[in-house]
Every structure is written in structure tokens, then in C-alpha cells.
Amino acid sequence: MKRELTKILNLPGIIVKSKKEIEKTLILEVEASSNTACCPGCQKVSNRLHQNHWHLVKDMAWAEKEVFLRVNRRQFKCDYCLKPFSEELSFVKKRQKYTKRYARLVTEEVINSNLLNVAKRHNLTEEEVDRSRDVKSRACGQLDSRVESMINQVSRxxxxxxxxxxxxxxIDEITLVKGQGKFIIVLVDLxxxxxxxxxxxxxxKTLEKYLTSWEEDILNQIEEVIRSPDLKSGEARMTRFPSKYGYV
Structure with a gap:
């Protein structure tokens, strides 16, 4: 059963240790399959387990079941520099409350819908989906500043x-919340x-910086750029882009 669950979960290098079902919620206890980790300080490999650290993160649903992963981010003790360190897990950032693939799923749904509908569908607050919406509350400590915006995480x-x-x-722009002036720009391979x-x-300027960060070969191979009508006027106008790339 554990092997089958590991296969279904499909996170490379991660195994399922156990599962628990509570009504429509599935909780999977997971950890890395390797018994070693690389020290970020001296880059030496260590197998000296120091502590276990468990935390819950939200993952993509299975059928009608909401899925949470009880992740063991193990702490090792380096035999060379003698310092403790936590292992890196590719599917979730440290102190993050959701997996990277779940953040991408939610972001793509926002692009095809809107922030409020997606937040309700996933049982999230709007601030969890787009943390940048409430800067004042964050400054007052009402929001956990360590939990980054899903949208910002995906984009970076x-x-x-x-x-x-x-x-x-x-190149298109979409509104996250109608009537509140919150937009993001979306780039698509047509x-x-x-x-x-x-x-x-x-x-x-942000769009210009993003596109010009691409390699020269990538820019030169683009044969056609199609923009939404909204991007041809107003604050997102791209008149400063190099004309040889067709962005003017």
C-alpha cells in the first residue's frame, strides 16, 4: 500500500510512510527516501541524523479528497563542519504551507478565473492566494509574512x-479581483x-525587464508577438522595447 501511495503521489525522491483519512481529507506522512543530505555550508554529504521536524503542507487534491502532506524535513549534523542543517526538499520551500505544484495549479486557475472564485474552491483566503493584496495587514502582523504569495512564488x-x-x-493581462485594479501579466506560448x-x-518597466532577461537567441527566434488590447495603451504600454524584437 505504501509503495502504491508513493507512486500515486509522484514526488521524485519522496516516499509515503503512512496515511490517515478524516472525512474528505487525506493526510500522508512523507519523507525523503535518501538517508543522507548535503551540508549547505561545506557541501559534504552527511548521514548523521540529528532531529526530525514535521509540518503540514497542502498538496493537490486526489479526486474529491483534500490532501495534506505531513512532511518530515530532517535535520542532520555535519561530520566535517559539525553544524546542524535541515535538508532541502525540492517540492516545498522551507516554512511554506503548500507544495510548489499546488501553488502553480492555483495560479493557473486564477489566470482562467478570478481570485475570489479560486480561493473559495480551494478553501483558501484571498490573502493566501495573493499575499500582496493586504500590505497594511501584513505590516501590522495580522498575516504571516513568511508565507509568500502563491502568485509571486510561481512567477519567481x-x-x-x-x-x-x-x-x-x-502577452495578456488579467484582473485578479474585479473592480479593485489588481492585475498581473501573463505570457503564453501561442x-x-x-x-x-x-x-x-x-x-x-517590469515587463521590459522580464523579457530582456531572456537570452538573445530566445528573443531572436520569436517570430510573432500578440498583445491584448489593454496592453497597447495605458500604464502597461511597451513603447520602450527594442523595435527589432517587435515589441513596439
Whole structure:
């Protein structure tokens, strides 16, 4: 059963130790399959387990069941520099309350819907989906500042994906909450329909910086750029882009 659950979970290098079901919620206890970890200080491999640290993170649902992972982020003691350190887990950041793939799923749903509907569907607050909406509350300590916006996390860490075959670029902007002026810019490969980039603010300079950070070969291979009507005027106008790339 554990082997089958590990296969279904499909997180490389992670095994399921046990499971618990509470009504429509499934809790899986998981940890890394390797018994070693690399010290971030001296880069030496250690197998000297120091402590276990368990915490809950939310993952993608299975059928109708809400899924939480009880993750053991183990702490090791380095035999070389003699310092304790926590292992790195590729599927979830330290102190994060959701997996990276769950953050991406929610972000993609927001792009195709809106913040409020997606938050309700996933039983999240709007602030958990887009932490940038309530800066005042965060400053007052009402929100956990360590928990980053899902949208910001996806835009910084997961995107862009491979761009080697990008020929036709679509640039669009969507509103997260109607009537509140909160927009993000979305970049799409028009030939595959895949989301390839996400910019969590509606500013031309930010968009320019993002695109010009791509390699020269990527920019030169783009044959067509299609923009939404809203991006042709107003604050997101891209008149400062190099004309040779067709962004003007």
C-alpha cells in the first residue's frame, strides 16, 4: 500500500510512510527516501541524523479528497563542519504551507478565473492566494509574512519553463479581483497554449525587464508577438522595447 501511495503521489525522491483519512481529507506522512543530505555550508554529504521536524503542507487534491502532506524535513549534523542543517526538499520551500505544484495549479486557475472564485474552491483566503493584496495587514502582523504569495512564488521560481521552441508569444493581462485594479501579466506560448511566464504587477518597466532577461537567441527566434488590447495603451504600454524584437 505504501509503495502504491508513493507512486500515486509522484514526488521524485519522496516516499509515503503512512496515511490517515478524516472525512474528505487525506493526510500522508512523507519523507525523503535518501538517508543522507548535503551540508549547505561545506557541501559534504552527511548521514548523521540529528532531529526530525514535521509540518503540514497542502498538496493537490486526489479526486474529491483534500490532501495534506505531513512532511518530515530532517535535520542532520555535519561530520566535517559539525553544524546542524535541515535538508532541502525540492517540492516545498522551507516554512511554506503548500507544495510548489499546488501553488502553480492555483495560479493557473486564477489566470482562467478570478481570485475570489479560486480561493473559495480551494478553501483558501484571498490573502493566501495573493499575499500582496493586504500590505497594511501584513505590516501590522495580522498575516504571516513568511508565507509568500502563491502568485509571486510561481512567477519567481517555477517560470519561465523551456523557451527553446518559442516562436509565437502571447502577452495578456488579467484582473485578479474585479473592480479593485489588481492585475498581473501573463505570457503564453501561442503554439502550445502553455503558460511560460507570469509577472505579478502591471508595469511596462517590469515587463521590459522580464523579457530582456531572456537570452538573445530566445528573443531572436520569436517570430510573432500578440498583445491584448489593454496592453497597447495605458500604464502597461511597451513603447520602450527594442523595435527589432517587435515589441513596439
Amino acid at each position: 521560481e517555477i517560470f519561465p519553463i523551456s523557451l527553446k521552441n518559442l516562436k509565437r508569444l502571447g 503554439d502550445t497554449g502553455k503558460l511560460i511566464g507570469l509577472i505579478p504587477e502591471r508595469k511596462a
